[in-house]
Amino acid sequence: MNKSMPRKYRQVTIMDIARETGVSYSTVSRVLSGFEFVKDETRQRVLEAARRLGYVAHAGARSLAGGKANIIGLLVPGLDNGYIGEVARGIDEELARASYDLMLYTTHRQRGKESVYVRSIANGLTDGLILVVPLVTDYLRELQVQRFPYVLVDQSDPSGQSNVVDATNWQGAYEATEYLIKLGHRRIGLITGMMQIASAQERLEGYRAALTSYNIGFDPELVVQGDFWEPTGYQAASILLDLEHPPTAIFASNDLSAFGAMEAIRERGLRIPADISIIGFDDIPQASLVYPKLTTVRQPLDEMGRVAVRMLLDLIEDPDQPARHVTLATQLIVRDSCQAIG
Amino acid sequence: MNKSMPRKYRQVTIMDIARETGVSYSTVSRVLSGFEFVKDETRQRVLEAARRLGYVAHAGARSLAGGKANIIGLLVPGLDNGYIGEVARGIDEELARASYDLMLYTTHRQRGKESVYVRSIANGLTDGLILVVPLVTDYLRELQVQRFPYVLVDQSDPSGQSNVVDATNWQGAYEATEYLIKLGHRRIGLITGMMQIASAQERLEGYRAALTSYNIGFDPELVVQGDFWEPTGYQAASILLDLEHPPTAIFASNDLSAFGAMEAIRERGLRIPADISIIGFDDIPQASLVYPKLTTVRQPLDEMGRVAVRMLLDLIEDPDQPARHVTLATQLIVRDSCQAIG
DNA sequence: CACACTTTTGCAAACGCTTGCAAATAGCAT
DNA sequence: ATGCTATTTGCAAGCGTTTGCAAAAGTGTG
Numbered sequence: 109m110n111k112s113m114p115r116k117y118r119q120v121t122i123m124d125i126a127r128e129t130g131v132s133y134s135t136v137s138r139v140l141s142g143f144e145f146v147k148d149e150t151r152q153r154v155l156e157a158a159r160r161l162g163y164v165a166h167a168g169a170r171s172l173a174g175g176k177a178n179i180i181g182l183l184v185p186g187l188d189n190g191y192i193g194e195v196a197r198g199i200d201e202e203l204a205r206a207s208y209d210l211m212l213y214t215t216h217r218q219r220g221k222e223s224v225y226v227r228s229i230a231n232g233l234t235d236g237l238i239l240v241v242p243l244v245t246d247y248l249r250e251l252q253v254q255r256f257p258y259v260l261v262d263q264s265d266p267s268g269q270s271n272v273v274d275a276t277n278w279q280g281a282y283e284a285t286e287y288l289i290k291l292g293h294r295r296i297g298l299i300t301g302m303m304q305i306a307s308a309q310e311r312l313e314g315y316r317a318a319l320t321s322y323n324i325g326f327d328p329e330l331v332v333q334g335d336f337w338e339p340t341g342y343q344a345a346s347i348l349l350d351l352e353h354p355p356t357a358i359f360a361s362n363d364l365s366a367f368g369a370m371e372a373i374r375e376r377g378l379r380i381p382a383d384i385s386i387i388g389f390d391d392i393p394q395a396s397l398v399y400p401k402l403t404t405v406r407q408p409l410d411e412m413g414r415v416a417v418r419m420l421l422d423l424i425e426d427p428d429q430p431a432r433h434v435t436l437a438t439q440l441i442v443r444d445s446c447q448a449i450g
Numbered sequence: 451m452n453k454s455m456p457r458k459y460r461q462v463t464i465m466d467i468a469r470e471t472g473v474s475y476s477t478v479s480r481v482l483s484g485f486e487f488v489k490d491e492t493r494q495r496v497l498e499a500a501r502r503l504g505y506v507a508h509a510g511a512r513s514l515a516g517g518k519a520n521i522i523g524l525l526v527p528g529l530d531n532g533y534i535g536e537v538a539r540g541i542d543e544e545l546a547r548a549s550y551d552l553m554l555y556t557t558h559r560q561r562g563k564e565s566v567y568v569r570s571i572a573n574g575l576t577d578g579l580i581l582v583v584p585l586v587t588d589y590l591r592e593l594q595v596q597r598f599p600y601v602l603v604d605q606s607d608p609s610g611q612s613n614v615v616d617a618t619n620w621q622g623a624y625e626a627t628e629y630l631i632k633l634g635h636r637r638i639g640l641i642t643g644m645m646q647i648a649s650a651q652e653r654l655e656g657y658r659a660a661l662t663s664y665n666i667g668f669d670p671e672l673v674v675q676g677d678f679w680e681p682t683g684y685q686a687a688s689i690l691l692d693l694e695h696p697p698t699a700i701f702a703s704n705d706l707s708a709f710g711a712m713e714a715i716r717e718r719g720l721r722i723p724a725d726i727s728i729i730g731f732d733d734i735p736q737a738s739l740v741y742p743k744l745t746t747v748r749q750p751l752d753e754m755g756r757v758a759v760r761m762l763l764d765l766i767e768d769p770d771q772p773a774r775h776v777t778l779a780t781q782l783i784v785r786d787s788c789q790a791i792g
Numbered sequence: 793c794a795c796a797c798t799t800t801t802g803c804a805a806a807c808g809c810t811t812g813c814a815a816a817t818a819g820c821a822t
Numbered sequence: 823a824t825g826c827t828a829t830t831t832g833c834a835a836g837c838g839t840t841t842g843c844a845a846a847a848g849t850g851t852g
Contacts, residue, residue, distance in 0.1 A: 119838080121838055123838080131801075132801065132802045132803080134801075134802060134803075134804095134839095134840080134841080137839060138800095138840090140839095141840070142840095144800090144841095145798095145799060146800065147799085147801090150800080150801085162566060164566070164573050165574075165838085165839080166574045166837085166839075167574050167575050168510025168519065168575055168839090169510065169514050169839045169840090170510075170839055171508075171807090171839090172806090172807045172809085172837090172838080172839070173839035173841080175839065177510065186539060188535050188539050193529045193530050194530070197530050200529070200554070200556050201558075204558070210554045210555075211521075211552065212524075212552045212553070212554045214542050214546070216546070228506040232506075232507075232510055232511075233510055338739075370741070397680075397736060398739060398741060399712070399716065399742075461808080464808070464809070465808080473831075474831065474832045474833080475808095475809085476811080476831075476832060476833075476834095477830085479810060479811085480810085480811090480831090482809095483809085483810070484810095487828095487829060487830060487831095488831080492830080492831085508809070511809040511837090512809055512810080513809090514808080514809070514810090514837045514838065514839090515810040515811080516810055516837065517810055
């Protein structure tokens with residue numbers, strides 16, 4: 109195109125620093141990357157020059173040469189659901205402390221060729237990968253054969269080979285249901301999540317367990333399948349409300365579907381919580397924004413992100429660690445959407 | 451560490467493809483990057499081999515060698531406000547079509563050393579940058595001296611040197627206010643945004659203009675400064691409601707502060723919209739989730755992201771284009787939070 | 793002061809790719 | 823065939839780093 113001007117602004121390289129300080133570029137490299145054996149005085153001089161010159165490493169060159177790029181990848185389905193946003197926030201914060209950068213990948217890109225996609229992520233720039241994706245199994249093999257560091261968030265790998273951080277789904281669902289029961293509810297509807305996902309199953313189990321504990325019969329009619337999204341929550345709630353004996357309370361497997369359910373409830377002219385109670389799961393930021401404020405089970409989403417980062421960084425340090433599984437505690441957050449039965 | 455095993459899974463390189471097809475690596479490179487003059491049959495053979503071998507380019511090497519990395523950077527304050535999420539979605543979608551990847555940067559990282567931060571972004575990997583940041587001026591100089599391609603979203607550069615995409619803020623605010631006026635409201639409160647930001651000012655101007663058009667006096671008491679965040683919206687609304695002659699309607703400069711205002715209103719036992727109307731700006735996804743559903747001015751956030759990407763890609767193609775400024779239309783979305791005055 | 797270490801430093805090669813330049817090949821008119 | 827031009831290809835250098843290996847400086851010891 110236009111070759112009269114430099115394609116790119118001339119970068120400050122380790123060569124420049126070397127020239128400035130009179131040491132060799134390898135020495136500069138050593139102080140700038142890890143800390144090998146270099147005399148303290150030299151190190152200071154180099155560091156000072158680097159700062160003065162405004163040096164910033166070229167991540168590509170680093171990674172090419174076999175070093176770390178200081179970049180990790182985050183693979184998510186999309187940014188549009190609050191849930192991911194919170195996790196991402198935690199990730200970003202923790203990454204910042206370690207001076208890592210973030211590459212964001214979304215799954216909707218590939219449609220059936222995930223392994224190529226994942227390969228392209230693992231290849232090259234990123235030092236590790238955090239996956240916050242449902243239905244993760246397809247990706248995993250590729251990652252494992254490459255021995256590429258990754259951690260799963262809120263997802264479980266049946267093979268147990270993966271590092272994962274999740275929350276006490278069973279427990280949380282148990283508590284939510286128990287809370288409803290203690291408020292006097294006996295007919296409690298459940299809107300499930302995508303049942304292929306472990307957390308959805310665990311929440312269903314928790315719900316059943318609570319019923320059992322309190323000697324309430326399990327009525328299949330009262331559980332309708334959802335998919336963690338709002339529209340389906342709406343439909344699911346509609347089904348529940350149209351039952352001959354509709355529930356007096358609904359437990360939605362996540363907040364988004366609870367919102368959908370609230371809408372369906374209101375449309376029928378019912379009041380929340382006077383006529384029907386509703387409880388969600390996740391505690392995304394919107395939960396306290398809706399009216400009435402949603403009672404829900406809080407997952408420490410940002411903390412999950414932070415923990416994931418720490419695990420990943422550890423893993424990058426030492427790829428041969430045995431896989432860890434960290435489970436963070438959920439917590440019942442009582443707000444305004446539930447009420448003792450009249 | 452452990453040097454007995456390869457640090458990284460051996461990658462498929464252009465050399466492998468060259469070997470496979472019997473052409474030289476430069477030829478392979480040529481077909482794989484741009485399309486220089488290469489015989490069609492050769493191109494096909496190379497492409498086929500690349501696919502078969504599962505080749506994926508090493509972005510770092512590319513960028514190092516002076517080519518494009520096919521990565522663009524996105525600089526945002528954070529992911530936690532719905533607004534950004536929508537823009538990011540548009541960006542991601544459009545990027546996907548062009549096979550670009552996304553690096554995500556957040557501003558909270560730097561505190562006072564933004565120029566180094568920006569340099570480190572511009573340096574190396576990314577081919578261009580999209581900024582969705584308030585108070586952008588600090589960054590701009592660095593970017594400009596580097597002649598680094600960037601575009602501003604929903605932000606304006608007073609110098610007019612920048613490519614920017616935004617929305618009709620003045621117009622939108624005018625229409626929102628006019629809508630309230632036509633509903634019979636005469637005392638209309640305004641919760642502003644951060645006034646250092648152009649869009650906040652434009653919205654204020656639009657509000658004033660509408661009042662003027664309808665011969666309603668501007669009462670300074672009725673405009674209170676906000677910052678686009680929910681808590682401040684709450685406070686601002688409180689001030690408004692405590693006025694001797696409180697407004698009968700409130701125009702919040704964005705949805706988030708409208709949510710805060712709604713909370714304040716409800717806390718005082720007032721009903722929306724029966725006792726007081728409220729209108730927002732942005733139409734983030736939550737707007738239709740809250741109760742009552744928020745009437746608001748829609749910014750086509752995802753489209754703004756998409757347009758920004760297209761502009762940026764153009765700009766990367768030809769950095770010497772004159773700066774463009776694209777303004778997308780806003781649209782009044784009538785929902786349930788406004789009502790004609792009693 | 794020589795000797796054997798130990799700590800620091802420097803050189804060179806390599807990482808995967810792009811690209812200027814020159815060489816090879818093809819196409820076509822003589 | 824012979825030249826000439828237009829199209830295609832290959833070679834080599836270089837992008838900014840890291841790192842193995844060897845050389846250079848220090849440190850102690852006898």
